[in-house]
């Protein structure tokens with residue numbers, strides 16, 4: 324599982340995913356054999372896969388995200404200020420400080436439910452993670 328990978332590897336996976344989303348495949352030169360060129364075998368698991376929260380302009384995108392229990396959630400901070408993704412009730416999840424340009428991951432709760440979260444540095448920023 325991804326949880327066993329060192330943090331650096333997980334960041335690399337996130338960068339690859341971002342690259343693939345932006346360019347529809349990073350290896351644009353070799354037309355034809357794109358599937359075999361993928362170095363990450365875990366990119367095609369839709370239900371237990373990964374999810375992405377982008378922080379930009381002091382807001383979470385998307386503001387509401389639905390994931391499967393235990394999903395690895397990637398957080399990318401595209402602002403010039405630090406932010407956090409912190410569950411407001413209990414200690415369901417908390418990324419701690421995510422510095423400008425930094426990418427971190429956290430594991431979504433195993434228990435289904437709706438988990439509102441805020442940025443503890445800017446408490447007016449809020450979003451919701453739905454686990455089901």
Ligand SMILES: [Cu+2]
Nearest residue numbers: 406442444445
């Ligand atoms: Cu913030």
